[in-house]
Amino acid sequence: MSLDIQNIGGAPLIIGAGLAGLMTALHLAPEPVVLLSNAPLGTEACSELAQGGLAASLGGDDGPELHLCDTLAAGDGLCDEAMVRRVVEAAPRAIGNLERFGVAFDRGPDGALRLGLEAAHSHRRIVHAANDATGRELVRTLAAAVRRTPSITILEGMEARRLIVEDGAIAGVLVVGGTGTVAMSTSRVVLATGGIGGLFSDTTNPLGSCGHGLALAACAGAELADLEFVQFHPTALDSPRRPMPLVSEAVRGEGAVLVDERGQRFLADTPGGELAPRDVVARAVWHQLAAGRRVFLDARKCLGPRFGKRFPAIAYLCQEAGIDPAVEPIPVRPAAHYHMGGIAVDAVGRSSLAGLWACGEVACTGLHGANRLASNSLTEAVATAGWVAESVAGASPGRRRRLLSTLVPPRPDPSCIRPVASEALGIIRDGEALREAAAALLQIAAVNQAASDPALVALMIAIAALRRKESRGSHYRSDFPRRNAAARPSRLTLGMAVQAAVALSWRASTRST
Incomplete structure (x- = not known):
């Protein structure tokens, strides 16, 4: 497909080229x-760094009902059960779709798919490709498929800076690239921009993944959901490298244990042990670190010399850091890894703003609830991409508009936000720190600077965390440590968050006078 870059002829525009964006584009073909x-x-996408695989009930002793139960349990009461059922039932077909696009999944000597075990799963149901480099293999294969598809026009090195809204609906996108700023007219936009890990100092995500899609949607007036739920992976490689290399949960699935610097296993009495839900394991590791102890993942007994063959990518990352996991334990610490919250969407990815869809981590479908079940995220992206594409294809292209010029915000830079987010929005939160963070973030978000968009995303997370006066899933408040049985999923707009932050600042100023 060839086109004038400014006049895309009413074609849908997908922003983001990770797994969700690639799959949505492929499903839209030949449109x-x-x-x-x-x-x-194929570079700098969160999906590319995924070591885990895709959860799907493919084993003879497994089934969608069991996958459903595990997902609901991990989501801690906030999952949309209808959406969970739809995704887990579609998961086996999603694996088949990926194979048709050329993905080669790992198989055993008998030719059957090799199924792994990860935390909070009751059965082996994790499908991998290229061992512990699933994300890289998926993105590589699908990017090649996209390049072979003539109906897909790829614009590389270009960044969306604002969604243009007219009469309460999407009218276009303001895009910045090497040739300058371009306003592209379209009434159909799909956000597939990934997560928010780049807002934190310790993260497994690309540092540029700072909630850009959330900022685009929020500034356009779309509703966001469950922003307070940020998952911290308990076992990132504790090294100076950023983003932090991930030591996959699959290593614990093979029997590796978490120990302190004295070699003591501190999760022995925890239900599920090392394979307890991620929030439980992450908090346990956090408490060890807060007490001044170091934490290690010990795979010497369960894998030993087989580590490099079973987990070649992780072994390589360890060797780069001067660690041989076959003979010594791996130093680990928690890191921001996945955002359960996102743009509030319906069952086919439609947001509250006409003409705007979201797919993948940037969307909040209700699948994950308060705490994502391991390896459900890639499954969600693959399964929902087809539904999003069908909905987009069925929507009217709308009329082409002559777009008015608008202020072009600078490229987002979250570097000055990271200390604030890491301190206030981390594994253990409290009201005082959240209020202080909201006041600081409001000042940054209020001006047109590189940190403004990351600040407004962090501000909305802080306000959502303040409003949830309980501890549930990945959201833990030390001042509200109990679970509130009446709690529900949260909803927030940028206007609501700013209003709440202004009120907090006003109350703080009146108390100080």
Whole structure:
């Protein structure tokens, strides 16, 4: 498909080229679609760094009902059960779709798919490709498929800076690239921009993943959901490298244990042990670190010399850090890893703003609830991409508009936000720190600077965390440590968050006078 970059002929525009964006574009074929990537296709996507696989009930002793139960349990009461059922029933077909696009999944000597075990799963149901480099293999294969598809126009090195809204609906996208700023007219936009890990000092995400899609949607007036729920992976490699290399949960699935610097296993009495839900394990590790102890993942007994063959990518990352996991334990610490919250969408990815869809981590479908079940995220992206594409294809292209010029915000830079987010929005939260963070973030978000968009995303997370006066799933308040049985999923707009932050600042100023 060829087109004038400014006049895309009413074609849908997909922003983001990770797994969700690539799959949505492929499902839209042969309808013309434009895929926008701020980096060369197949690079700098969260999906590419995923070591875990895709959860799907493919084993003879497994089934969608069991996958459903595990997902609901991990989500801690906030999952949308209808959405969970829809995704887990579609998961086996999603694996087949990926194989048709050329993905080669790992198989055993008998030719059957090799199924792994991860935390909070009752059965082996994790499908991998290229061992512990599933994300990289998926993105590589699908990027090649996208390049072979003539109906997909790929715009690399271009970044969406604002969604243009007219009469309460999407009218276009303001895009910045090497040739300058372009306003692209379209009434159909799909956000597939990944997560928010780049807002934190310790993260497994690309540092540029700072909630850009959330900022685009929020500034356009869309409703966001469950922003307070941020998952911290308990076992990132404790090294100076950023983003932090991930030591996959699959290593614990093979029997590795968490020990302190004295070699003491501190999760022995925890139900599920090392395979307890991620929030439980992450808090346990956090408490060890807060007490001044170091934490290690010990795979010497369960894997030993087989570690490199079973987990070649992790072994390589360890060796780069001067660690041989076959003969010594791996130093680990928690890191921001996945955002359960996102743009509030319905069953086919439609947001509250006409003409705007969301897919993948940037969306909040209700699948994950308060705490994502391991390896459900890639499954969600693959399964929902088809539904999003069908909905987009069925929507009217709308009329082409002559777009008015608008202020072009600078490229987002979250570097000055990271200390604030890491301190207030981390594994253990409290009201005082959240209020202080909201006041600081409001001042940054209120001006047009590189940190403003990351600040407004962090501000909305802080306000959502303040409003949830309980501890549930990945959201833990030391001042509200109990679970509130009456709690429900949360909803928030940018206007609501700013209003709440202003009120907090006003109350703080009146108390100080």
